[in-house]
Amino acid sequence: MAKRIDLRHVTLRYVTDTREVLAVDDVSFTVAESEFLCLLGPSGCGKTTIMNMIAGFLSPTHGDVLIGGARLDGTKHDRGVVFQDFAQLFPWRTARRNVEFGLEMRNVPKAQRKDTALEFLRLVGLADFADVYPHQLSGGMQQRVAIARAIAYSPGVLLMDEPFAALDAMTRDEMQRLVNDVWQETKKTVVYVTHNVAEAVYLGDRVVVLDAHPGRVKAEIPLDLPRPRDPLSATFVEAQRTILGHLGMQH
Amino acid sequence: MSRLSGILLGCVAFVVLALAWQAAYWAGVFPPRLFPSLATVADTLGRLTINGTMLVSAAATLFRLLFGFLLAGVVGVVVGLLMGRVQWIEDALLPIVSFMYPIPGIAYAPLFVLWFGLGDLPAILLVAVATSFTVIINTWKGVKAVNPIWIRSAHAMGASERSIFAKVILPGALPYVLTGLRLGLASAWRILVAVEMLMSVTQGLGWLIFGSQQFLNTDVMLATIAVIGIVGMLLERQVFLRLEQATIVRWGMMSA
Numbered sequence: 001m002a003k004r005i006d007l008r009h010v011t012l013r014y015v016t017d018t019r020e021v022l023a024v025d026d027v028s029f030t031v032a033e034s035e036f037l038c039l040l041g042p043s044g045c046g047k048t049t050i051m052n053m054i055a056g057f058l059s060p061t062h063g064d065v066l067i068g069g070a071r072l073d074g075t076k077h078d079r080g081v082v083f084q085d086f087a088q089l090f091p092w093r094t095a096r097r098n099v100e101f102g103l104e105m106r107n108v109p110k111a112q113r114k115d116t117a118l119e120f121l122r123l124v125g126l127a128d129f130a131d132v133y134p135h136q137l138s139g140g141m142q143q144r145v146a147i148a149r150a151i152a153y154s155p156g157v158l159l160m161d162e163p164f165a166a167l168d169a170m171t172r173d174e175m176q177r178l179v180n181d182v183w184q185e186t187k188k189t190v191v192y193v194t195h196n197v198a199e200a201v202y203l204g205d206r207v208v209v210l211d212a213h214p215g216r217v218k219a220e221i222p223l224d225l226p227r228p229r230d231p232l233s234a235t236f237v238e239a240q241r242t243i244l245g246h247l248g249m250q251h
Numbered sequence: 252m253s254r255l256s257g258i259l260l261g262c263v264a265f266v267v268l269a270l271a272w273q274a275a276y277w278a279g280v281f282p283p284r285l286f287p288s289l290a291t292v293a294d295t296l297g298r299l300t301i302n303g304t305m306l307v308s309a310a311a312t313l314f315r316l317l318f319g320f321l322l323a324g325v326v327g328v329v330v331g332l333l334m335g336r337v338q339w340i341e342d343a344l345l346p347i348v349s350f351m352y353p354i355p356g357i358a359y360a361p362l363f364v365l366w367f368g369l370g371d372l373p374a375i376l377l378v379a380v381a382t383s384f385t386v387i388i389n390t391w392k393g394v395k396a397v398n399p400i401w402i403r404s405a406h407a408m409g410a411s412e413r414s415i416f417a418k419v420i421l422p423g424a425l426p427y428v429l430t431g432l433r434l435g436l437a438s439a440w441r442i443l444v445a446v447e448m449l450m451s452v453t454q455g456l457g458w459l460i461f462g463s464q465q466f467l468n469t470d471v472m473l474a475t476i477a478v479i480g481i482v483g484m485l486l487e488r489q490v491f492l493r494l495e496q497a498t499i500v501r502w503g504m505m506s507a
């Protein structure tokens with residue numbers, strides 16, 4: 001069910017009226033089935049752009065994006081997407097009906113839709129909030145609903161673009177634990193964008209470090225620390241140090 | 252301020268207006284025949300209500316309003332949605348809509364009388380024409396204001412263009428659509444009363460006022476004006492306020 005993702009020599013050039021911006025330059029990497037890959041890099045290095053190409057919102061100028069070995073095409077949607085923006089939920093639908101949306105698009109019968117949605121809300125710890133509208137939920141809860149919504153229709157891959165960047169530090173720690181648990185439970189192929197090194201080390205099986213503008217792959221760092229990871233352990237700190245070194249942020 | 256004292260204050264304004272009116276009456280600013288006391292107006296209102304005149308007139312006016320407004324609402328929402336979503340339709344229609352929008356509907360009244368004669372049909376059509384542009388413009392703005400992230404999310408979840416239209420654009424644009432309908436209904440109500448004076452319909456609130464002029468029945472005129480105000484307020488409060496409460500306020504898309 002989980003699918004592999006291949007980026008082959010992917011380049012993206014934004015063309016506006018006034019200028020051209022080379023945002024992503026010849027990026028290649030692979031995400032194995034059920035692998036958790038973190039995409040890390042400084043602001044403006046093209047993380048969101050890469051994410052949008054994997055999601056199919058943007059077509060690469062050169063190169064290919066393959067999901068499950070097949071080219072992305074407009075009709076076959078097999079990915080779940082979670083954005084940074086809390087406003088991604090539909091305000092006119094309750095939490096449960098938001099989670100049902102992807103199932104509705106696949107013509108899943110009503111009763112089954114409801115059961116599945118409740119099951120995924122339970123997975124993110126929000127079973128009691130099924131009939132609440134998004135504006136009645138906190139930012140962290142809204143992002144949890146968004147995660148449930150993005151995986152409820154069992155897409156082969158899950159894409160997350162800094163989903164917790166706008167949350168306070170304490171809630172973010174909690175959310176990271178939740179993502180770790182959800183991933184261990186569902187074993188999706190995940191691409192997770194962040195510019196937070198500790199977050200990447202906490203979550204990733206592997207971290208792809210991108211160079212600043214234009215985005216190029218600078219390093220790929222495998223992380224085989226046991227899960228759940230302890231941010232205070234020596235190996236965790238060591239991994240962070242390695243990545244910071246690649247980012248050129250170490251003194 | 253508490254809700255109760257707010258309501259009380261609102262009532263005080265009515266009392267002040269009533270007292271000012273009575274003062275003017277007692278002072279004899281106009282002859283009593285042209286400027287009746289409030290008691291006379293209330294009396295007339297009671298009489299016209301009991302003998303059914305007011306009810307029949309209001310029903311006739313509401314009938315025209317309902318049809319004209321429904322026509323404008325359906326056409327306006329559909330055209331507005333299409334304009335907002337389909338580029339070539341927007342290119343084709345926006346200039347003409349922007350041109351028609353500021354023209355007061357009443358300006359067409361004499362033309363409509365020449366084209367459609369007298370009676371209900373031209374009145375209904377005129378209300379529809381006068382109202383639809385407000386609905387179109389607001390619906391179109393509403394589609395433009397739909398948060399693009401909702402559309403992206405829906406796309407990611409495999410929604411077809413049709414599902415996006417029905418399940419994202421329509422509810423997403425609802426705050427503006429409702430505003431358009433509300434403004435449309437208010438302008439329909441205003442124009443209809445004027446239209447009934449110009450189109451010699453045989454019943455209706457506007458007709459009641461107009462017909463009273465030659466007999467100097469100022470008490471009837473004032474009683475009818477009061478009814479027009481009350482019906483307009485009920486439409487606003489009972490229809491739109493409730494509709495908003497049940498939808499966009501409940502969804503947090505508009506604060507109460």
Ligand SMILES: Nc1ncnc2c1ncn2[C@@H]1O[C@H](COP(=O)(O)OP(=O)(O)OP(=O)(O)O)[C@@H](O)[C@H]1O
Nearest residue numbers: 014016021023042043044045046047048049050195
């Ligand atoms: N629609 C666009 N048109 C033109 N240039 C763009 C567009 N979107 C992004 N860019 C440019 O492409 C580059 C990469 O942008 P992108 O949003 O992918 O970066 P990012 O790594 O996600 O940054 P952040 O961490 O701040 O979210 C930036 O220089 C940006 O200015």
Ligand SMILES: [Mg+2]
Nearest residue numbers: 047048049161
């Ligand atoms: Mg970004």
